[in-house]
Amino acid sequence: MSKVTVAKSAGFCFGVDRAVKMVYQELEKNSRVATLGPIIHNQDVVNDMQAKGARMIDSVDELTPDETVVIRSHGVGRDIYSQIEAKGCRVLDATCPFVSRIHKIVSEKSKEGYFILIAGDSSHPEVQGIVGHCDENHLVFKDNFELKDFFEKKYKNLGKKLAIVAQTTYNIVVWDECLNVIPKDDPDIVIFDTICNATDTRQSDAAELAKSSDIMLVVGGRHSSNTVKLFEVCSRYCKTYHIENSGELRSLKLPAAERIGITAGASTPAYIIKEVQTTMAENNLTEIQDEEIDFAQALDESFKKIHTGEKVKGIVVSIDNAEITVDLGTKHTGYVKLEDLTDDPSQKPEDIVKVGDEIELIVIKVNDAEGTAQLSKKKVDEQAGYETVLKAYEEGTVLEGVVQHVVNKGVTLTYLGVRVFIPASQTGLPRGAELDELLKKKVEFKIIEVTEGKKRAVGSIKAVQNARKAEAQAKFWETAEVGQTFVGKVKSLTSFGAFVDLGGIDGMVHISELSWKRIKHPSEVVSIGDTLEVYIKDLNREENRISLGYRKAEDNPWEIFKANYHVGDVVKATIVSITSFGAFAKIIDGVDGLIHISQIADKKVENVKDILSVGDEVDVKIIDIDTEAKRISISMRALLDSEDADEAEEESSDVVYSDEAGIAPAEDAE
């Protein structure tokens, strides 16, 4: 008992299936139908069509004006269309869309002055049709050897750019060999891989099956080019037989084989493959595998209808700048226009999908007469996006998007195809700020409202910022301790201090904590945006208040003075203020000493201003330091002569200060 396996993609392809259905549908309503050549390379199907009234003709001359002529999936050249038009006949064009794509390529490239190279069989109707869309500058080559010959002998003197296409059913192995022959990195050569995905897949599946089979049966018409190619592909791996139908199987003397594989050409209907299987089973040759294709179902599915609004799956088969073509596995050619692929004007179709991708689509419009279906990927994305947005709304998820437009009273962005409006009040920008600031910026937002019917949503950047702030605050209060240091940015200034952002929560440095010197406003020391190293001086958990310290002990001018200056030292000092009882003079930044009126000169001074002015630099002797009271007495007189100096030092004990810290108070200065 042998085990029989049928290749995954055996049988009718999309293009043949579509053409056959077009003929049968036409025959139902019109008895005057003629097919220009056999609609497929399968005599059984052709016989059935003829029995139903179709007339097969070989040339346009045979047509009568009342007939509808069907152009088969192979397509025809431009001249044939002209001839039919001249005859006045109606055309039912069943050219496979993949073949039409080649016509379009060669026609455009010919107009641009390219020389067209076509990989294929010059006697095949599809290739003749392609040639019929080129001008005289073209060449059909059979294989890599002929192509090599062209490059060696003709290309150099051609003086033209090259466009290379392939017959849809071209052998993929030979195509790879051809690609090796084509000069690399030649900017004057463009290659279009026009081998049909169905052919490619069928050949790959057949090759895989042949590798694990003892014999292969290839079912299909003797004149079917793709069937012949399947035969060639399978023959490389095992003994292979080409049969047209189950009848031929009976006369075949198959050798004993444990594993038999079956594949079939694109023109082979499912029922013929099924008959082959049944015949093998009836002759007790086989044990049919469970995972084989259910042909009844496959046939049924191939007649499947699609409806507007329905969600369908399709395989991307071609991509150009304006649209993509999709194989829906039905009789329809599916296409998706660029505007139905994406909302993003910067994207091209090839940025979104690639050939071979399976994608979900929504049917926008079906045209059964033309066999086309307009589809939208955007609608599927919008639907999926809306579901995600709805979930994000319910769960409070933070989303990310790029602001696309500034509109009246807010900004908008698109999230997974859903339009999200962010009102100005929810942008997180200060009141009155320009919304343009957000344009093209990536933002985080939460959905705060959804409009189900319109599939729109309202978002809030501020909600994210507030949530982040609350999180940061909770974290801060969990771990905050007096003495902890932080590096933060100055967010705002008031007359009583500077507010510093500690990472989502603000603390305040009081004005007195900003400097060791007396300052009138925080802006004398810091500016908004400055980075400060601060420490927690005090925490008020009930009122969520954080007092920060900024001054450092090592910068305390009094400490610096104590460490560097002593009684008896002579120093230079600058008069900073004058009072009725003397003058204050700066010894170092933040430390002033008092020159008592009695210590200014060696004679009685009536008015300090007669001798000193603010800004004068004078030599003074430190005659007393009161560490506790932080007072320093300095004397000019002590430097005059030794007798006076002694007196000066004795009198220093009588000095009366008006400033407790020994720092000249500005309000006392004249």
Ligand code: SF4
């Ligand atoms: S093999 Fe491909 S190109 Fe040819 S008719 Fe079928 S689907 Fe169209």
